[in-house]
Amino acid sequence: MRPVVKAGLRRLWRPGGALQVGVTPGRSLLLNGLGPAATRFVGALDGSRDIPGLLAHAEHLGLPAAQATTLLDVLARAGFLDDAGYDPGPALRALDPAETDRLAPDLAALALGYLVPGGAVRAMTRRRTAVVTVYGCGRVGASVAHLLAAAGVGCVVPVDAGRARSADAAPAGFRNPRAVGHRDEWDVPGPRRGRRPSHLKTGESPPGETPTGDPRRHDLVRALIRASAPATRTTLPANRQHPDLAVLAPVADSYPAQAAALQAAGVPHLTAEVHETTGVLGPFVQPGRTSCLRCRDLFRTARDPGWPRAMVPFGGVDAVPAGGDRACDVVLATQLAVLAAQHVLAFVEGDPPPTVNAVVEVVPPFGTQTRHERPAHPDCGCGAEVADVASAAHPPLVHS
Structure with missing residues (x-):
């Protein structure tokens, strides 16, 4: 030593x-x-x-x-x-000098969270070898993906083929895709302004663009990550069928199907979404071990039996309004993204996030956070252990 x-x-x-x-x-x-x-x-x-x-x-x-x-x-x-003699291992040795310098403050901060020597190296190695998929790349999801890549996560896969809109832009996410002078800066597949290749004449969309000529949200996030964290890959490794964990930050109403697929595949997942004027994070689902999204919905239905039927005209209990109709304060969305990234990093480093069997609600104007228990439901069948009494308080996170 x-x-x-x-x-x-x-x-x-x-x-x-x-x-x-x-x-x-x-x-x-x-x-x-x-x-x-x-x-x-x-x-x-x-x-x-x-x-x-x-x-x-x-x-x-x-x-x-x-x-x-x-x-x-x-x-x-x-x-x-x-x-100073602790072996950084292959994951950190593979970083070029620029990325090593960029992550130096993060390593210094990680070191202060661990009592034992080498704790920061082990934690950053876990980040570098982690594979995280982010479903939904609006204001919340794009920011989550960008923050995780910036924090050193080695593989962040954004998934959202929807058309990028001005309303999706956020300070920690991508810039306004329709801002003057910005379209020429897109680092995504497909043509730049001023060109009109043959596939546009036929009405087909080029790679990376929608039929309207706007970029796809996940392409903008990939470009963002390439620019700020070039050592982070943005596609699933060839030897992997599933990520280590996923974040669901819905921009459309398809995420219940994604959550069900992740549950079936045993992939841990965390939801992060803005409900009108409240940011909701969680529950953090570890399939077969902790409460799932269906557990959450069953408890809500028990409290309000008419709730699922009342939501049917809007696409179901988990439906998300169309982009133009959705309320999403940009500061609240950014705070929610920061919290989601912190919970993901805690899990990657081996700490149980406080959203396990719970949700955290964030409310403006001061970003007040409230944690609510969301235990496993006895009728769900997801395999999570059903406790007789919900835990009164979540234990503090302690690094060892």
Whole structure:
């Protein structure tokens, strides 16, 4: 091991020779009474020496080995030391220098969430090897896909062949496809403005475009990911039939069928959608283990038996209004996308998201979040364990 003080920790000198490591309340450490030798020793924790080398260097500085060992133990117990010699593995070694630099702040942040050395590398490796499909690429879904790619997920597959509309644009998603000067910037298959190839004359749509000449939503998201996270692939690997998990962010009313297919295939999935003025995240479904979308609907039907029939004229209980009729505040959609990305990343890294057997509702104007239990329903048959009493509270997420 080559100890190094974690890069994300700030070090502040305080009066009386005290050194504060970290500035976040509850996650900082105050080292009092450090003499000149101990101060220089802490400064030497730069990852260039192993522990025997550090102890030899401490003796050279005039700091007894016992005191140096105590300092190392204190910093290690606080989770403030990382191992500069930790093998990054093939997934991270494959990144080019530009992508490594881009993800450096993310690795520094991940390191602070794990007490053990090498935790950030293991977490980022899980991200790099994960395959996530995002169904629906409107304001919410496009933003989710972009955020996951930006966070280092190695494969993000956007699925939405619908026509991109101006109303789909969002700051974390793609730009307005009809904005002046933007059409020429589309990095999608098919012709650019000013050309009229033969397949347009015949009325057929070129690859990447709809019959109206507008790009497809998933093509714009792929182009967005290529530009900002070029190491992230946007198609399912040839050796994979299914992703590791999926996000359902519906723009149309086809997602119940997608959810059923994911449930049948055993693919974990998370829904993220805006219902009028409320963002709804969850439940996070682990097929056969946790409550599913049908469980959710059965409980709602039990409370309001006329609800499914009342929704039939609108296409069913999960129908989404047509794009022009849909209410979707862009700030709310962006906040919901951020939460969805965080829950996906937590699952990828091995933490159970708080949307397991629950939903989180986000309400403007201040983005207030409320968690509601959504346990497995005894009549669903999805295989999830039916608890006698729903858990009163979700346990906090703890990295180990």
